[in-house]
Amino acid sequence: MNSVVMIRFLGVLSLICGMLIVGVNIVTHGRIQINQETILRESLIQLLPGMDHQTVYVIEPSGELAVHTGGETTAKRLFAGYDKGGKLLGVVLEANERGYADIISAMYAYSPSAKTVTGFTVVEMRETPGLGNKIGTDPDFLANFKALDASHPITAVKHGTKKNPWEIDAISGATISSRAVGRLLANSIREMEPVIQRNKERIERGN
Amino acid sequence: MSTTTTPPNPFLNGLWRQNPTFVQILGMCPTLAITNSVRNAIAMGLATAFVLVISNGLIAAIRKHVPKQVRIATYIAIIATAVTVTDYLVKAISIPVYKALGPFIPLIVANCLVLERAEAFAAKKPVIPSMMDGAGMGLGFAFGLTCLGTVREVLGAGTFLSIPLFGPNFEPWVLFLLPPGGFISLAIWLLVFATFRERKQRQLQAGLTEIQPAEVRS
Numbered sequence: 253m254n255s256v257v258m259i260r261f262l263g264v265l266s267l268i269c270g271m272l273i274v275g276v277n278i279v280t281h282g283r284i285q286i287n288q289e290t291i292l293r294e295s296l297i298q299l300l301p302g303m304d305h306q307t308v309y310v311i312e313p314s315g316e317l318a319v320h321t322g323g324e325t326t327a328k329r330l331f332a333g334y335d336k337g338g339k340l341l342g343v344v345l346e347a348n349e350r351g352y353a354d355i356i357s358a359m360y361a362y363s364p365s366a367k368t369v370t371g372f373t374v375v376e377m378r379e380t381p382g383l384g385n386k387i388g389t390d391p392d393f394l395a396n397f398k399a400l401d402a403s404h405p406i407t408a409v410k411h412g413t414k415k416n417p418w419e420i421d422a423i424s425g426a427t428i429s430s431r432a433v434g435r436l437l438a439n440s441i442r443e444m445e446p447v448i449q450r451n452k453e454r455i456e457r458g459n
Numbered sequence: 460m461s462t463t464t465t466p467p468n469p470f471l472n473g474l475w476r477q478n479p480t481f482v483q484i485l486g487m488c489p490t491l492a493i494t495n496s497v498r499n500a501i502a503m504g505l506a507t508a509f510v511l512v513i514s515n516g517l518i519a520a521i522r523k524h525v526p527k528q529v530r531i532a533t534y535i536a537i538i539a540t541a542v543t544v545t546d547y548l549v550k551a552i553s554i555p556v557y558k559a560l561g562p563f564i565p566l567i568v569a570n571c572l573v574l575e576r577a578e579a580f581a582a583k584k585p586v587i588p589s590m591m592d593g594a595g596m597g598l599g600f601a602f603g604l605t606c607l608g609t610v611r612e613v614l615g616a617g618t619f620l621s622i623p624l625f626g627p628n629f630e631p632w633v634l635f636l637l638p639p640g641g642f643i644s645l646a647i648w649l650l651v652f653a654t655f656r657e658r659k660q661r662q663l664q665a666g667l668t669e670i671q672p673a674e675v676r677s
Contacts, residue, residue, distance in 0.1 A: 258526045265533055269540040276544045280551035287554050381495045382615055382636030425633070 296331055299361040299371040300341045303333035307458045311444075317451050319459065330444070332455045340456045342370055345444055349436035352428045354378040356387070358436060362402065364448050364455065369406070369437060372397035384429035393430070396420045402441050408434030469580070469588045473595030479572050480603025481652040486572035490604060491641035493563060497620050500608030501601060503563045506545070508597020510567045511576060513541040515593035518581040525582070534577040542568045572600060603648075610644040611635045 297303050308320040309330040320329060331344040342363045348355050356379065361371035374388035387393060400406060401417035408431045409415075411424035420437075422430030448455065467476060479485045486507075493503045517537050525533050546564045549557050567573065576596050581589040612618055615635030617625045634640050 258529045261524070261526055262529055262532060262536075265536055269536050272540055273543050273547075276547045280547045283551040284547070287550065287557070290554060291558075380637065382631065382633045 295373055296333055296344055299344050300333040302335055303341055304336045305334055307332045315447050345440055347436050347440035349432050351379050351432040352384045356432055364452055367403040369397050369400040369402050379429045384426045386423050386426050387429045387433055390423055393423050406434055406438045469592040470595035473592055474599045478599040479596055480600060485575055486570045489570055494604050494607040494611055495636045496612045497608040500604035502559045504601020504604045506560050506564055507567050507600055510541050510545055511573055511593035511597040512590050514538045514573055515576055515581040515589040516586055518577045519586045519589035522582050534574055538573050539568050606648055607644050611640055615640055
């Protein structure tokens with residue numbers, strides 16, 4: 253067996269494998285995008301109950317909003333959700349923060365008029381199963397975000413010591429992950445609140 | 460060491476006699492990492508079974524044309540292709556399945572069980588038995604992961620398939636959800652299966668010595 257045969261074999265094999273992957277990609281690309289939009293829409297409706305339609309904005313580096321027309325983007329997005337009559341229900345923001353194991357990436361609902369966080373959901377995390385990953389599932393913890401005052405910097409406090417409306421009651425045994433959620437919200441709101449207030453009328457109109 | 464005369468059925472062979480988790484002790488990385496809940500264990504097991512059937516089938520189909528020196532590279536390329544295609548298909552076909560399996564599918568490439576079945580079985584046998592072997596090994600792997608997942612979820616979270624078992628006063632034994640719990644429950648299961656096998660072998664030997672004198676007399 254000489255090396256020409258081996259090289260020819262591997263060349264043909266990689267060509268076939270590559271073509272197969274590209275072919276499947278072309279066939280499934282459209283459907284995958286539709287599915288991803290469905291998943292996104294589901295989490296938006298979960299965060300803003302009663303939402304009928306949404307406008308997607310991207311936040312430009314200058315801090316300005318631009319209506320997102322579709323396709324992939326690496327910029328942070330702001331989703332404005334409206335009810336059937338076109339009234340603004342709230343905005344949903346994407347945010348990341350270093351957790352215990354890795355970056356926690358999350359989405360939260362924010363009411364620009366009441367300056368309140370009204371919902372929170374984890375998009376991706378690698379927190380310890382059984383401890384840290386409760387930040388995505390624990391009903392008592394998620395109840396913190398039904399109406400969390402955001403006019404004051406949000407902080408997470410030790411389990412059972414929540415006194416003020418801007419405090420998050422941490423999960424016992426998952427204090428580091430809970431604190432990370434507190435920082436995630438506080439940093440994102442500090443950064444985004446001026447952008448939202450500057451563009452408040454535009455977001456309400458949805459253009 | 461095996462005294463069977465008939466060649467074992469490739470499907471049942473993987474499911475029980477050569478079970479990848481408890482007998483061959485292969486694919487330990489997913490076995491320890493993904494078994495902190497029953498749902499994850501089943502999802503990972505079934506995804507691996509699917510990839511095993513495809514990769515074993517493809518490798519058996521081209522086995523006569525593969526130059527011996529580059530066979531491992533060939534298997535890896537085919538396995539990686541099978542995993543990537545599976546990933547795209549699951550993403551496109553079903554949202555619920557993707558939500559359950561999504562993060563696990565790319566990990567299958569790194570499972571040495573898939574490569575081992577290609578080298579040990581699919582490279583020497585025709586397509587249909589190879590696919591049967593893939594299905595048997597894959598389901599055997601799923602069974603092994605589910606065994607581990609059950610112990611870990613029941614003790615570590617007090618639930619089975621997210622259904623609470625013990626009521627609100629149960630204090631979960633969180634150790635079992637953490638990596639050490641994976642090793643401990645694997646050790647428990649290996650002990651159970653080794654004991655079971657040993658007892659069966661002893662019975663077999665005892666049976667043989669009883670039969671032999673009778674045969675001599677006749």
